[in-house]
Amino acid sequence: MNIIVCAKQVVDVAEIKIDSSTKKPILAGVPKKISDMDKNALEEAIKIKEKHGGKITVLTVGSPDAKERMKELLAMGADEGVLIPQPEHSDYHVIAHLLADAIKKIGFYDIIFCGEASIDMFSGQMGPRIAGLLNIPQITYAQQVTAEKNKVVAERNLGEQAVTIESPFPVLITVTKESNQPRLPSLMAILASSSKPIHDWSVADLTEEALVLKVKTMDIKGIPMQRKNIIYQDDLDQSVEKLVDELAKVGMLR
Amino acid sequence: MVLVYSDDKKLTLELLNKASELAKELQKKVIAVTIGHEEHATEYLEHGADLVIVVETSQTQFKAEEYTSILQNIMKEYCNEIVLIGSNKNGKELAARLAAKLDTGCVMDCTKVYIHEKKLTTERIVYSGNAIAVEQFISSPQIITIPPKIFDPLPKNPHHKGEIIKKKFDIENSPSKILKVQEMKSEGVNVEDAQIIVSCGRGFKKKEDIKLVSDLADVLKGRTVGCSRPIAADLKWLSEDHWIGLSGHKVKPKLYIACGISGQIQHIAGMRDSGLIVAINKDPEALIFKSADYGIIGDLYVVLPKLTSAIKGKLG
Numbered sequence: 001m002n003i004i005v006c007a008k009q010v011v012d013v014a015e016i017k018i019d020s021s022t023k024k025p026i027l028a029g030v031p032k033k034i035s036d037m038d039k040n041a042l043e044e045a046i047k048i049k050e051k052h053g054g055k056i057t058v059l060t061v062g063s064p065d066a067k068e069r070m071k072e073l074l075a076m077g078a079d080e081g082v083l084i085p086q087p088e089h090s091d092y093h094v095i096a097h098l099l100a101d102a103i104k105k106i107g108f109y110d111i112i113f114c115g116e117a118s119i120d121m122f123s124g125q126m127g128p129r130i131a132g133l134l135n136i137p138q139i140t141y142a143q144q145v146t147a148e149k150n151k152v153v154a155e156r157n158l159g160e161q162a163v164t165i166e167s168p169f170p171v172l173i174t175v176t177k178e179s180n181q182p183r184l185p186s187l188m189a190i191l192a193s194s195s196k197p198i199h200d201w202s203v204a205d206l207t208e209e210a211l212v213l214k215v216k217t218m219d220i221k222g223i224p225m226q227r228k229n230i231i232y233q234d235d236l237d238q239s240v241e242k243l244v245d246e247l248a249k250v251g252m253l254r
Numbered sequence: 255m256v257l258v259y260s261d262d263k264k265l266t267l268e269l270l271n272k273a274s275e276l277a278k279e280l281q282k283k284v285i286a287v288t289i290g291h292e293e294h295a296t297e298y299l300e301h302g303a304d305l306v307i308v309v310e311t312s313q314t315q316f317k318a319e320e321y322t323s324i325l326q327n328i329m330k331e332y333c334n335e336i337v338l339i340g341s342n343k344n345g346k347e348l349a350a351r352l353a354a355k356l357d358t359g360c361v362m363d364c365t366k367v368y369i370h371e372k373k374l375t376t377e378r379i380v381y382s383g384n385a386i387a388v389e390q391f392i393s394s395p396q397i398i399t400i401p402p403k404i405f406d407p408l409p410k411n412p413h414h415k416g417e418i419i420k421k422k423f424d425i426e427n428s429p430s431k432i433l434k435v436q437e438m439k440s441e442g443v444n445v446e447d448a449q450i451i452v453s454c455g456r457g458f459k460k461k462e463d464i465k466l467v468s469d470l471a472d473v474l475k476g477r478t479v480g481c482s483r484p485i486a487a488d489l490k491w492l493s494e495d496h497w498i499g500l501s502g503h504k505v506k507p508k509l510y511i512a513c514g515i516s517g518q519i520q521h522i523a524g525m526r527d528s529g530l531i532v533a534i535n536k537d538p539e540a541l542i543f544k545s546a547d548y549g550i551i552g553d554l555y556v557v558l559p560k561l562t563s564a565i566k567g568k569l570g
Contacts, residue, residue: 011381013382013384013519014518016381016382025381025384025385092350092359092360096354116501120380121387122363122380122500122520123362123363124346125353125360126350128318128346128347128348128349128354129353129354130354131354132350132351132352132353132355133354137428138318138351139430140318140343141343158343158344159438159494159495159497160437160494160495161435161437161438162435162436163315163434163435164432164435164436165433166430176487178487213359213392213393214357214359214392215359215360215361215389215392215393216389216390216391216392217389218375218389219387219388220380220381220385220386222386223385223386223526227545227547228547229544229546230548230549231546231550232548232549232550236550236552236556237560239552240561240564243548243550244564244565247509247530247548247565252450252509253474253569
């Protein structure tokens with residue numbers, strides 16, 4: 001079974017601080033990591049490989065420092081990595097084309113796994129876009145995946161409904177955070193992973209056409225915080241009393 | 255043309271409001287698409303559509319590949335420039351696949367959509383609720399998804415005239431198939447329409463303890479219990495109709511009380527439009543306090559019973 005996992009290096013959104021004057025997020029210096037659900041995607045791939053054998057390739061479009069993060073994925077159980085440099089200007093259209101072209105270059109694939117979305121932008125476009133470009137079936141928001149020899153059955157979690165879909169290969173699947181608990185690599189696995197290759201592919205290796213943006217980001221602006229931020233932290237009885245008085249005063253207890 | 259599609263009727267009506275506004279400004283017409291639901295057509299006309307396309311298909315259950323193909327066909331025939339799609343999970347996978355097929359731009363989960371310097375401009379929340387991305391389309395067609403509750407439907411106007419046409423398309427069927435559709439266990443809660451919500455998160459140690467939240471909800475008029483992702487999705491202590499957040503329900507009650515919720519951006523994204531936000535958490539560093547009007551730093555197991563009885567006393 002040949003499995004491709006698309007993974008993105010993101011800033012750790014939990015570590016983002018806000019500039020108190022501009023209210024904008026300060027992104028410089030924020031620690032980076034592999035987006036959470038991409039690790040769920042890899043975990044799903046590893047479970048299938050454990051059952052059916054095969055090879056797992058991790059694909060990333062990102063800056064050179066993404067290699068360090070990709071090593072964690074190799075330690076978890078991926079066999080090799082491919083890093084495509086992040087173009088200076090990009091949008092979902094451009095990145096999806098790069099990933100789809102890289103997948104075509106790899107050539108053999110049964111399942112492509114992605115996270116349901118990345119934790120920084122939370123758009124969820126990449127999986128379905130790649131499936132669309134490759135013209136293969138897609139199963140998004142999967143919370144349960146069972147692979148058999150020549151097909152896969154996955155359950156999509158839609159909140160009020162669970163939809164079970166069966167697809168032959170190749171298929172693209174995006175997984176939710178609840179689908180599994182990504183494993184932590186052992187020290188042995190971390191050491192062994194240093195011999196696994198991460199290939200550098202250039203954009204020119206993949207496509208000759210100039211990839212033109214369809215959507216331009218004009219601004220990343222802050223969110224005005226108009227909350228009162230009145231915090232009671234002394235004696236609990238007093239805190240509760242003050243809160244109830246305030247709630248009554250603004251008419252919440254009528 | 256401004257085209258509107260969602261598999262959710264209510265959401266379609268909300269999108270029709272925005273579509274009508276854009277169409278008026280751009281002097282275009284509004285097309286609403288329903289796939290397999292002829293019974294919704296008149297209502298779409300009455301809420302702003304100039305044309306309703308009723309697609310007849312044997313694929314009555316939503317499926318991304320086939321529905322993408324249907325919309326592609328409609329766009330080819332009606333030359334659409336702007337496409338508004340309801341941002342539920344089906345809508346998002348449809349929008350992104352459609353964008354790839356048309357080699358065009360798509361912006362998800364927009365909370366604002368407007369024309370700025372003659373360009374279609376969108377705003378959406380990114381970085382876990384820490385920022386807003388302002389984006390502009392520099393290509394056409396332009397695909398946008400809009401979550402529920404961002405716009406209200408226009409008032410029903412029985413005099414708004416338009417056309418209803420039925421269409422059938424030859425589409426290629428995907429090799430995948432739906433095996434089963436299972437309705438999830440629901441407790442019939444509607445957090446999206448609730449006026450007061452008391453919500454619980456990871457700070458609760460066991461399922462039975464959620465009673466502390468429902469007790470408080472009971473003394474408040476509103477009586478609605480919400481929760482963050484772990485409670486519904488991981489622990490399954492409450493059904494998913496209680497789940498508030500980016501992937502759950504978006505709510506705007508007049509009062510939102512978050513108990514034992516750390517305030518992960520994904521949760522904030524679901525409740526940030528609440529009128530008044532109260533947070534109870536024992537961790538003074540919890541992110542939730544930054545998004546709260548009032549907060550009590552303390553153990554919810556102590557605070558909640560006190561708060562419930564104090565409110566009961568106040569209400570007499």
